[in-house]
Amino acid sequence: MFKTTTAVWVATAVMAVVVVINAHCPSNCSCDDDTLVVYCKEVNLDVIPITLNPSIQRLVLMHNRIKIVDASFQFYGALQYVDISHNHLVNIPNKGFEAQEKLIELHLNHNKISSINNKTFIGLVSLTILNLRGNYLEDLPDRLFAALTKLEELDLGENRISRIDPAAFQGLNKLRVLYLDDNQLRAVPTPAFKFLGNLAEMRIGLNAFTTLDNDCFSGLGRLSVLDLTGAALINISSNAFKGLTVLRRLVLTDNRLTAIPTRQLSELNRLEELSIGQNDFTAIEPNAFKGLANLRSVDISGAAQLSIIKTGLFTDNLNLETINFSSNKQLSTVENGAFIGLPNLRNLIMRNNAFTSFSESMITWQELQQIDLTENPIICECSVLWLKELLIRRNTSQVLCAGPAPLKGKSLNYLGSDDLSCAKFYTKQQAIVGAVFGCTVAFIAVAMLLAYRFRKRLHHSLKKTFWSKETAVNRKDLEYQKTFSDEEYIVRNSTIHHNTQHRPPFASGVSTTGDRRHHRHLHHGLQSHQHLQANQHIYQTPHQLHGGHTLQPYHHHNHHQQQQNLYHQQLQQQQQFYHQQNTLPHRNDKPIPVTEL
Template identity: 35%
Template sequence: MVCWWLAWVVLVGGARAFCPRGCSCDDSGPSLRCVGVGINVVPTLVNPGLRSLNLAHNSISSVSHTLVYFAQLEELDFSHNLLASLGTSNFHKQVELRELRLAHNNLSSLSVGALLGLTSLSLLDLSHNAISELPPDVLLDAPDLKVLLLAHNKLHTLFQHTFRGPRSLHVLDLCDNYFRHVPTAAVEELTALKALQLCRNRLTRLESNALCLPSLLSLSLETNSIDYVADASFSCLQRLLKLNINDNLLREVPTAALVSLVLLESLHLSRNKIRSLEAGAFRGLGHLTTLEVSRCPLLSLLQPAALAECFSLQELTLSHNPLVKHIPLGFLSSLPRLRSLDLRANGLRSFPSSEVTWRSLVSLDLRDNPMVCNCSLQWLAEVLGAANTSLLAPDLQCAAPDKLRGVYLSR
């Protein structure tokens, strides 16, 4: 057996390796791409020096004892196959593997030892499987793991020490699972984590210190059922730059919790049950550059000082809120760096020119508002009709009076 193996290595070293029917082979890589060719086993009579092996969209159901010939692999793609288990020690030869893609299979669990040998692994994609449990220390054999994708599985809880092993995991995607509570104990070991995705789960509350991740820069909590945010929910996230809480059940801006996020640059609060933006709602957020509060069907009241401390704001999206009937004087006047203002599809009947710092504004969208075209909008008609303006402002139609209904304002 050993002699045969050595002979094969010598053979492929001096001649073109066998390439299975329907596959694409590149000996300069070397790489092998057998995507959607109908195979149900891993081809073994190919170049053992492969660095990239793509077997996606096939019917492979097992990896047992099939990868021992490929010790130089750096990229391996088994996505869209029929794998139900990885077993243990089946990757023990892949010490150079950097990317392992296993999305869209039938995996229901991962055993300790399944990743044995993957000491160089940087990316592991386990999304779109049926994984319901991950045991403690399951990642112990992947110390260099940077990106772990677990979206679209059946996880509802995580054990403490589940993520023990990787020294510098940077990205963790847990979207589209069944979490009812933030897995605090499991993630607290991820001191180097920079991006955490918990979107489309079943979270209802954010308790105090739910996430103590000192390096976290981006947090997505989109599309849950969160209706309570404790004042100290974000107190351990002082480096956070981006927070997405779109599509939840918040009844107000969680001001007391947000005040801890002194470096926050991007905040998304759309599709919530927020009724008002109170004075000082975003206090302490002096670094905020992007704010989105759209599609909130109950939002009706905008207090003049709601954005008073957002002096770095450059993009404001406050659209599709039908109960927002007017912009109060002073609401926008404290935003000297505002470049993009989206007020589309609200209930606005007028818009005063004094509200915007025109020196910095480059984009203004007021479409789909029930605008009353009278003398108070003459300034806007001139702006929209000007040929030499640098402002990007789509034309809008008058809703009243009746004789001007449907007429474009610039005309």
């Protein structure tokens, strides 16, 4: 037994000496014995070379036609870096890398590997990076990576994985980066995350699930980056991001969300970077990013239906430094003040949208360090003269004019005020101001003319409305009229008429022509009143005539009623006429002294 073992070791040593003596670099390869690097890219190798220096540390065999990992690797125990990507590997034998105890990085990506098991990677005790992207893996069985106790980065993207065993990641206590994107997962593999307590970054987009359930990332308390690009998400549950207390970067690009998931994002109070472009929302509403006080960068690019950005969307995001709204083909409106109130904003990228102009009040342009407004259909007219001056001062990228036709394709930076038709613009403004001023003057003139034309009515209305003295007099006259009944009013008028008839025509220094005219009107009114009073006596009291004997009325009852109505109308007219004569005397007339009444 001892002799046999000794013989094997001797034979192995002899073979190693022979290999060293006969070591040579394959055709079209690069072999450096000083740096111990062998580089064989696209040299049509079918197998792994066996004649290389056994002390090599880096072996690059990418883009060849190698189909199997054979025993050749047993001669290269010093390897630290191996890249066999973009070959035709179909299967890896168990313990195929058992001799590579010093291997740190192994790249097997873009081959045709369809299955691996928990014995495939035995011996790789120092491995920290394993790349299996772009293969045909469908299932991750129990304890698949248990031998890789120092693994920090695992790339399983672009496979056909539809099932992950709950214990598939057992033993990966030091794993920091995991790629599961572009597979066929129908749900987030939440049960498998319980072994990934130190995971810091995960990409899990481009799968077959459309909903993020509550607590779907449970167990990933130290996750800092979560990429859900192309996950076809339609719905995100209210507590989907619960537990991600240290998440710094979230990518929700290329999904089917119809609105910013404000309520769901508010759980991520330490989020700093958010990418949420290529979704189906048409507007960015106010307070869309409420609760994200530490947000520093927002990227909303490629949203095909986005057309307007509303004021107030960044109310809670005072630490924002970069805003990127690019390649939104319908985005043409940013409400004034939408980006105001952001003291730390330094970078604004608004390229390849549908803006024909930009408002000077949209943002505090002078405080920006980076401005990119290229590939927008800017109409070069006088309203963008300020923008031209800003771009020149900042020496930023050039903006090309989309119109008008004579300026199409020209750089805004090289156009003057005459090219932008500023003279015509200001003339138009002056015409508008002149028209408004003219209309105002015309209105005032018409108002003054109407006031002069109807000055008497206006004076009477103002007098009646605002002159308290006149109002008091009118109210006193009304009270005076209510004091007497019709009979007392007639007797008083008769007394006045009687006194007037017996008064000398010229009282001592008082009687004037206006006085006589006043007495003449008064006498005529009293005579008419006495005549009506006599008629009233005839028609209302026929039973008092002829010594109190009742006589039959010589008119019909209806005729009697009409006569009464006519009497009352005439009586009211006479009273009104007399009242006007007393309250509104002529300018030269003087009131009757109280003593004469």
